[in-house]
Amino acid sequence: MVPLEERIGYLARVSENAKLSAFNDFLSGKVYITASGQNSNESEEIFYGLIDAILSNNKLNFESYYNKKNKSKPSKGSPAPFVNDDFLIFSLISGIVKFNLDKTWIKDIVSIRNRNSITITFENILNENYYSTSNLPEIVFMFISINGQSLMTNDFVGFTYTRITGNVKLFENRSDFQILCSLKAYDTIFLLKDVPDKKEVDLLKKFNANFINRIKYISWIVQAMLFGLLVYAILKLPNYSPESIKFIDKYNYAFTIFGALGLSFLGNVIPVIRNTSQKIIMQLFGYPKEMLNDLKISNNS
Numbered sequence: 001m002v003p004l005e006e007r008i009g010y011l012a013r014v015s016e017n018a019k020l021s022a023f024n025d026f027l028s029g030k031v032y033i034t035a036s037g038q039n040s041n042e043s044e045e046i047f048y049g050l051i052d053a054i055l056s057n058n059k060l061n062f063e064s065y066y067n068k069k070n071k072s073k074p075s076k077g078s079p080a081p082f083v084n085d086d087f088l089i090f091s092l093i094s095g096i097v098k099f100n101l102d103k104t105w106i107k108d109i110v111s112i113r114n115r116n117s118i119t120i121t122f123e124n125i126l127n128e129n130y131y132s133t134s135n136l137p138e139i140v141f142m143f144i145s146i147n148g149q150s151l152m153t154n155d156f157v158g159f160t161y162t163r164i165t166g167n168v169k170l171f172e173n174r175s176d177f178q179i180l181c182s183l184k185a186y187d188t189i190f191l192l193k194d195v196p197d198k199k200e201v202d203l204l205k206k207f208n209a210n211f212i213n214r215i216k217y218i219s220w221i222v223q224a225m226l227f228g229l230l231v232y233a234i235l236k237l238p239n240y241s242p243e244s245i246k247f248i249d250k251y252n253y254a255f256t257i258f259g260a261l262g263l264s265f266l267g268n269v270i271p272v273i274r275n276t277s278q279k280i281i282m283q284l285f286g287y288p289k290e291m292l293n294d295l296k297i298s299n300n301s
Contacts, residue, residue, distance in 0.1 A: 006171060007183065019044055020176055023087050026051040027142055027184040043069075043082045050091040054146065059099045066095065070105045076112040083113055086177035090139070093125060098147050118178065131156055136178060137163050138185040145188060161189045212282075219278040 014020040046065045053062035069092070074080040082088055089110065096106055107126055113119045121135045130140050130151060137160040144151045164170075164186045170179055 010171060010179065011183075014176075014180070019047070019087065020180065022048055022051060023177070024180050024184070026055065026091070027145075027180060029055065043085060043088055047085075047088045047091055050088075050095055054091065054095050054098060062095045062099055063101070066092065066101070074109070074112060079112050083109055086118055086175070089113070089122060090143070090177065093122060094143060094146050097125075097143075118175065136181075138178065138182040141185040141188070142181045145185075157189055157192060160185055164189075215278055215282050219281055222281070223277060 011024075014024055046069055049065035050062060053059075053065065069082070072080055072082070074083055089106075092106055092109075095101075096103060103126055107123075110119060110122045110126065113122070117134075117136050118139065121139045124130065124132045124135050125140060125143055129135075130144065131153075137156070141152075141156070141160045144156075164182050167182065170182055173179075
């Protein structure tokens with residue numbers, strides 16, 4: 001990757017250019033607001049409208065700006081200036097794919113562009129050939145970030161990161177479009193590097209469910225042992241006097257009522273005791289306290 005001081009200096013220059021700032025904000029998911037008609041040509045006005053429509057997920061607005069452009073029919077012999085405008089073409093491709101519009105016109109436009117790595121990447125994106133080694137992965141990465149996160153595989157993220165960090169001459173190619181895509185892709189990947197993939201998450205969820213079930217079994221065993229000890233203590237340990245036995249026989253009906261009330265009370269309290277004991281055991285086994293606070297243990301399991 002390029003030195004930090006070069007990056008800072010470059011981004012400072014970007015902030016002074018309306019179009020570059022707009023595209024940089026677009027890659028970051030921010031809506032760029034510009035004063036319409038001030039120092040902007042028609043293509044730039046269309047560009048601003050396209051990226052705003054994409055970010056706001058407004059298909060009708062996108063189509064209104066797109067229809068202003070798709071009436072143009074440049075040829076290989078006399079291409080219009082917008083044909084090689086990487087920013088405009090990328091925004092058109094992104095919106096056309098996002099809103100599932102016909103690709104015929106944009107494919108024709110890309111086919112008459114100057115033949116370079118960016119053009120090849122655009123062609124492959126339109127043909128859904130996202131993982132071709134001929135692509136500039138930073139461009140594909142940003143396209144996927146905008147349009148289809150489900151296409152973002154760990155292998156592709158790793159490949160993109162390797163290519164970007166290995167490009168120490170990024171600023172020498174003079175393509176602001178590629179530079180901005182590279183910088184934003186690098187920042188995004190840097191934040192994603194420690195995030196586990198879906199397979200890891202699924203395995204962790206499975207382990208968590210199994211762990212909780214096993215803790216429940218252990219909790220039941222502990223509760224049964226404690227209850228058994230309590231019953232043993234009540235039945236075996238006390239030595240009742242003859243006077244106590246006569247008193248119990250005399251008021252046996254009252255003890256029966258109190259016993260029923262006691263069982264009813266225990267019936268309400270036992271689920272609370274069970275859940276509390278399960279959570280205590282889970283804490284002893286090192287279960288994260290933050291997750292424990294949100295845990296809901298079923299009383300029926």
